[in-house]
Amino acid sequence: MSSKILVALRIKAPPLRVFEVFTADIGAWWKPNALFSFTPRAPGVLAFEGAGEGSRLVERLPSGKVFEIGPVRVWDPGQRLVFGWRQASFAPDMDTEVEVRFELVGDETRVTVEHRGWDTVPTQHVARHRFPDAVFLQRHAEWWRALLTGLASRTAMDVQERAREGDA
């Protein structure tokens, strides 16, 4: 899969903790972006349904409907997470994939998100908003960077809460 975006950020927590916040708390740190909405309806809340390969990432819409963003292809806690990523407007032959890697660096976790396969979505497709390819990918990468910053904040809260509970 080519046409890819990669962003990385260091987060002050162990890899397993960051993995758990990424998956279990995605509804809390994920912030919708009007340019990259999954469905034409008002944005909902993201969730991983289940755990492990065979689970799926969904968006639960305010209407109660559930949109499947993609199946989980790799679920390796504290190491790697791979899932599919489709918007409702995608044709059957369009598919993108997100790989998240969690690496221990010193006392931090380096989280790397690689979002690939945008070459399957033609440049004139509605999901790309008539942006030239490079501009679209740049905006998408900036959004991922903002999302990872949200993940870092959420992880910091989680670490603090656990420290207070004596479970850090």
Next chain:
Amino acid sequence: MIRTALTSALCYRDPKAALKFLEAAFGFELVMLIEDNDGNLAHSEMSFGDSVVMIGSEWSVQSKSPASIDGFNTQTVHIHIEGDVDAHCARARAAGGEILMEPADQFYGDRTYRCRDPEGHIWTVGAPIRAVSPEEAEAASGLKVVKGWA
């Protein structure tokens, strides 16, 4: 991520090789990479300390790697570290950097070295090793400190 106001953007003929070199030599970390439909690097950023540098291709007629213009540089990037300059230099050399100037103490109180990367970009690296007064710096260098000496 907090963005600093000034960011250098460097051009390479082979920017993906540059990403590998800069990580191995200087410990820069890749924080953003965008590839087009053909797998070519469209944009990338590496972080070091509180700053980033952008590593790109020769994206216009006026944007050239030193490797394409007889090794000339029109600007260099200075890397400020806190710590062991000699160890930093050894790492850069082991990664394939050409050391143009071995680590040496400077009159202004830093220890620095200068390194040329595989495409000819020149990097200087320095760490503070002692505080120097303006008077001492002037006496040692023959220069006049006009403004801005901390």
